[in-house]
Amino acid sequence: MFKLNLKIALRNLWKNKTSSFINVIGLAIGLAACLMLLLYVSYEWNFDKQAKKSKDVYIVMTHITDDFGKDIFTFDGTPTSLSSTISSGIPEIEFVSRVSYDQNLLIANGENSFKKTAKFADADFIKMYDFEFLSGDEKTALLKPGSVILTQSMAQTLFGTTQVIDRTVRFQDKTDLKITGVVKDAPSNSSNKFDYLLPWSEYGKVDKAADDLSWGNYSFNTLVRLTENANILDVDNKMDRLVKGKAKWNHSPFFLFPLSKLHLFGKFENGKSVGGDIDQIWLFMGLAFGILLIACINFMNMATAKSEKRAKEVGIKKTIGATRKSLILQFLTESMVLTLLSIFIAIILVEGALPTFGNLLNISLNISFVEIKSWLAILGIVFFTGLIAGSYPAFYLSSFNPIQTLKRKIKSRGFLSINLRQVLIIGQFCFAIMLIISTIVIYKQIQFIKDKPVGIDVNALVDMPLEGELKEKFDLLKTNLLNSGAVSSVAQSSISLLHHGRNFSGLEWQGMSKAQNSILFNQVGTAYDFIKTSGLKLISGRDFSPQYSSDTVSVLISSAAAKIMELKNPIGSVLKFNKTDVTVIGVFEDYAWDSPYNANNPMIVYFNKDNSENVTMRLNPKQSLQENVSVIEKITKEINPAYPVQLNFVSSSYDKLLRKEKTLGILSNLFGGLAIFVSCLGLFGLVAYSAEQRTKEFGVRKVLGASVASLMQLLSLSFIKMIGVAIVIAIPISYYAMGKWLNNFEFHTEITWWIMPLAAISTLLMALITVSFQAYKTAKANPVDALKYE
Amino acid sequence: MIELKNIEKYYSSKGIKHYVLRHVTTTIKQGEFVSIMGPSGSGKSTLLNILGMLEEPTYGTFEFLGEDVTSLNERKRIELYRNHIGFVFQAYHLIDEMTVYENIEAPLLYKKVGSSERASRIANLLDKFNIVAKKDLFPNQLSGGQQQLVGIARALATQPSIILADEPTGNLQSAQAEEIMQLFQKLNKEEGITIIQVTHSEKNATYGNRILNIQDGVIKEDSPTQAPQMGGVV
Numbered sequence A: 001m002f003k004l005n006l007k008i009a010l011r012n013l014w015k016n017k018t019s020s021f022i023n024v025i026g027l028a029i030g031l032a033a034c035l036m037l038l039l040y041v042s043y044e045w046n047f048d049k050q051a052k053k054s055k056d057v058y059i060v061m062t063h064i065t066d067d068f069g070k071d072i073f074t075f076d077g078t079p080t081s082l083s084s085t086i087s088s089g090i091p092e093i094e095f096v097s098r099v100s101y102d103q104n105l106l107i108a109n110g111e112n113s114f115k116k117t118a119k120f121a122d123a124d125f126i127k128m129y130d131f132e133f134l135s136g137d138e139k140t141a142l143l144k145p146g147s148v149i150l151t152q153s154m155a156q157t158l159f160g161t162t163q164v165i166d167r168t169v170r171f172q173d174k175t176d177l178k179i180t181g182v183v184k185d186a187p188s189n190s191s192n193k194f195d196y197l198l199p200w201s202e203y204g205k206v207d208k209a210a211d212d213l214s215w216g217n218y219s220f221n222t223l224v225r226l227t228e229n230a231n232i233l234d235v236d237n238k239m240d241r242l243v244k245g246k247a248k249w250n251h252s253p254f255f256l257f258p259l260s261k262l263h264l265f266g267k268f269e270n271g272k273s274v275g276g277d278i279d280q281i282w283l284f285m286g287l288a289f290g291i292l293l294i295a296c297i298n299f300m301n302m303a304t305a306k307s308e309k310r311a312k313e314v315g316i317k318k319t320i321g322a323t324r325k326s327l328i329l330q331f332l333t334e335s336m337v338l339t340l341l342s343i344f345i346a347i348i349l350v351e352g353a354l355p356t357f358g359n360l361l362n363i364s365l366n367i368s369f370v371e372i373k374s375w376l377a378i379l380g381i382v383f384f385t386g387l388i389a390g391s392y393p394a395f396y397l398s399s400f401n402p403i404q405t406l407k408r409k410i411k412s413r414g415f416l417s418i419n420l421r422q423v424l425i426i427g428q429f430c431f432a433i434m435l436i437i438s439t440i441v442i443y444k445q446i447q448f449i450k451d452k453p454v455g456i457d458v459n460a461l462v463d464m465p466l467e468g469e470l471k472e473k474f475d476l477l478k479t480n481l482l483n484s485g486a487v488s489s490v491a492q493s494s495i496s497l498l499h500h501g502r503n504f505s506g507l508e509w510q511g512m513s514k515a516q517n518s519i520l521f522n523q524v525g526t527a528y529d530f531i532k533t534s535g536l537k538l539i540s541g542r543d544f545s546p547q548y549s550s551d552t553v554s555v556l557i558s559s560a561a562a563k564i565m566e567l568k569n570p571i572g573s574v575l576k577f578n579k580t581d582v583t584v585i586g587v588f589e590d591y592a593w594d595s596p597y598n599a600n601n602p603m604i605v606y607f608n609k610d611n612s613e614n615v616t617m618r619l620n621p622k623q624s625l626q627e628n629v630s631v632i633e634k635i636t637k638e639i640n641p642a643y644p645v646q647l648n649f650v651s652s653s654y655d656k657l658l659r660k661e662k663t664l665g666i667l668s669n670l671f672g673g674l675a676i677f678v679s680c681l682g683l684f685g686l687v688a689y690s691a692e693q694r695t696k697e698f699g700v701r702k703v704l705g706a707s708v709a710s711l712m713q714l715l716s717l718s719f720i721k722m723i724g725v726a727i728v729i730a731i732p733i734s735y736y737a738m739g740k741w742l743n744n745f746e747f748h749t750e751i752t753w754w755i756m757p758l759a760a761i762s763t764l765l766m767a768l769i770t771v772s773f774q775a776y777k778t779a780k781a782n783p784v785d786a787l788k789y790e
Numbered sequence B: 001m002i003e004l005k006n007i008e009k010y011y012s013s014k015g016i017k018h019y020v021l022r023h024v025t026t027t028i029k030q031g032e033f034v035s036i037m038g039p040s041g042s043g044k045s046t047l048l049n050i051l052g053m054l055e056e057p058t059y060g061t062f063e064f065l066g067e068d069v070t071s072l073n074e075r076k077r078i079e080l081y082r083n084h085i086g087f088v089f090q091a092y093h094l095i096d097e098m099t100v101y102e103n104i105e106a107p108l109l110y111k112k113v114g115s116s117e118r119a120s121r122i123a124n125l126l127d128k129f130n131i132v133a134k135k136d137l138f139p140n141q142l143s144g145g146q147q148q149l150v151g152i153a154r155a156l157a158t159q160p161s162i163i164l165a166d167e168p169t170g171n172l173q174s175a176q177a178e179e180i181m182q183l184f185q186k187l188n189k190e191e192g193i194t195i196i197q198v199t200h201s202e203k204n205a206t207y208g209n210r211i212l213n214i215q216d217g218v219i220k221e222d223s224p225t226q227a228p229q230m231g232g233v234v
């Protein structure tokens, strides 16, 4: 039976080319979209989950509250002392290690020098994960000071080979390190990715704070691995007891959080995870299955359109001994065959589109065809799709009573079938219209943020790290750059203009409501020409200037800071900063330095020539960009030959802050387009089928004198009405949903009235074109042909 | 083999009962060839459908092969279709997507007959009905008479003990109709298959050996046929 069913399914596919084509192409697009999104979802979902014991690896989080226990924020920074404090006395902790945030540092083999991602960690770090050592002894690799572990690709880049054990690399143009191990590169979806790994003891050479055992500097991660099935609450409590005496807290701010969850559930409120990027994952899952469902609906609609014919078939087969089960199997065979055919096309489509798609999202995705898991997943999707697509004929039609279907005068259109079809079409177009509206709103929001004044003129701003020789010779650099004419102004600072950094320590002002400040201030150390270079607008006062020797104990504050400190007359006010009295000499307008979506924290700019990490330059607008850049590169390289020059455009950093929303925009645009296309494809199929069914009727009507226009109306009006209903349903839903989405942003655009008619009219137009094309063809046909046809 | 006792069938609309069959009581024995006749709308098809268990009577009992089948579940009914009953329809009702061969094969597949047995039975039927050359054609490539031959071959494939035919020649020319009737007669005579047919044609009725005349849902006359029975080879 199965063989015959299969044969007939294939024969039907071949015979009804139009509807097969529509079904297969629609399903293939739906499946391809679904596969791509699922690939992306699985990439995100598997973040930090590759290692065998990854679920036992936790990161210590710090929950900062104010004096009254009110939530301030939660982050993954911890002080250096924590790890040694909890390393003994908590039996559940197998391994504990301090780990640095990613550091982009210089590593060289002779002339071959690169800035690559370095990480510093304690020896236990190696044991937490199953790093695959290509060479070297994993037990001792991270023990000795002066050692380094390279990844395979790092070794290749530096030496052209991975046989590099015991060779030396030069680090930061200062120290020679001995290579003690080469490990396989970590997958790109892991947060502990590095190009080279150094023992913690080396960290002090880059950041002195790393050498101190302190409870005050939260610039380091602490990772632990627990024994299997350890109770986290117990561990948290034990940690609490160990930490309590050490610092002045009433209770410990530390708690454990699974590292593998941080990526997707990294949004915290009150020290509890309240989601995060997982929301986006749900959204993408919804999109993936939404598109697939649209394609399945096409299939179902074609099936319901043909249900009259199929019902008769069911009736006949039942009288010759077919059971319901065998009929269900037959219908499912048909849809499975179709889905299988579609998945092959889908895989080809995915293979073709994946590189571009990956580029758009800035990650590399690929289907690993060698893994059984991916095949199982694909088969699962095929099965699921085939089942959904085939469910209507399989379960509904097969239940028909033979006599109903065989009687000559069976109601030509089942009440239920036409209704179901309408509902499905309306649902399809609802989804498509909602996607169009979302796309427009998302783009509008991105545009709104882009157009919002950031407070500084970022277009001619570049910055680069202040490192190596540059630190010592900053004044020479500044003079040379200014003399060259490539830049109009240069300033040094502790951090770049755009960064995620906030701090509430060390600041006091008069009339402060509490003994200790609990408001986060962005603190930037700088020297001369900060305002001039950045282009910040001074509201009152002046920039730092060498003319005033007292400027070394002066500060600039943002207008938000002035407001918070309630300074009536800010200029000349005296604040306490790091235990020193400092005078406010200038107030500048706020600018977006962290997130372009929210009002940023207040900012204080203090004078410090010695801890600068960054150079900001304003390019000379009179010269071409290339010229300026090459001059800067040349001058910098001369002074600091060991380091590659890393010029960064501040405007591109701003663009990066919009990445997440851009991704969302791209995806909803892409998949919205696909949804509309597949929906219209289905509509086309239905109109084509109904036109074919009514060829004779149309012939008769034409002979009786009906006009082409009236025939077209006859054929397309009901479809257009359905789109109308879809519009009416979709608009309020998307208005509500997008309103909610926009409310996530403190600064957001409005949903203007024209978006709705725009989406509605464009959808209607597309549907109209689809329908009329076929309707016109049918209506124009020669009546004689139509009547002869019977 | 068939016992109908006091079968009634009505449709109610707006509270009024429209009787289609009233007090139908009759017995049909194995090997009979019965023709049901009567004016249009008198309930012939309804009676045949009840005999074929496609419809249930409102009242009365129906025994088939000594078993009460008045209301059967789908599984048992399909069991009977597979083993005992063959249907022949006025509109042929072949499956358009299947070739002649496959149409005849389908009931055997449902009955799970082994492949060699299947092949020999189909070959036999194709041969008997002279349609070997047509076996790979689709129904829409055949004439009405040829389609009905295939329909009958399909009904016979499972070697049923009874064939129910509702106006099997209703769509055919008289020459083709005659051919079908002779075939029925031969099947009835030579293989002992019970045949019940609905027909409007007096002439077709004479091929059988008993006529049930129905008017307004009531059996008005139940008589053996007297007309000389025409022999002949198909």
Ligand SMILES: Nc1ncnc2c1ncn2[C@@H]1O[C@H](COP(=O)(O)OP(=O)(O)OP(=O)(O)O)[C@@H](O)[C@H]1O
Pocket: B011, B020, B038, B039, B040, B041, B042, B043, B044, B045, B046, B047
């Ligand atoms: N589903 C139904 N609902 C209401 N009335 C019905 C239904 N099916 C059949 N009837 C009625 O039952 C009566 C008998 O129908 P039936 O099909 O048995 O007639 P028939 O004798 O076969 O006629 P014909 O020779 O035209 O085929 C008719 O009057 C018909 O209108």
Ligand SMILES: [Mg+2]
Pocket: B044, B045, B046, B166
């Ligand atoms: Mg009838």
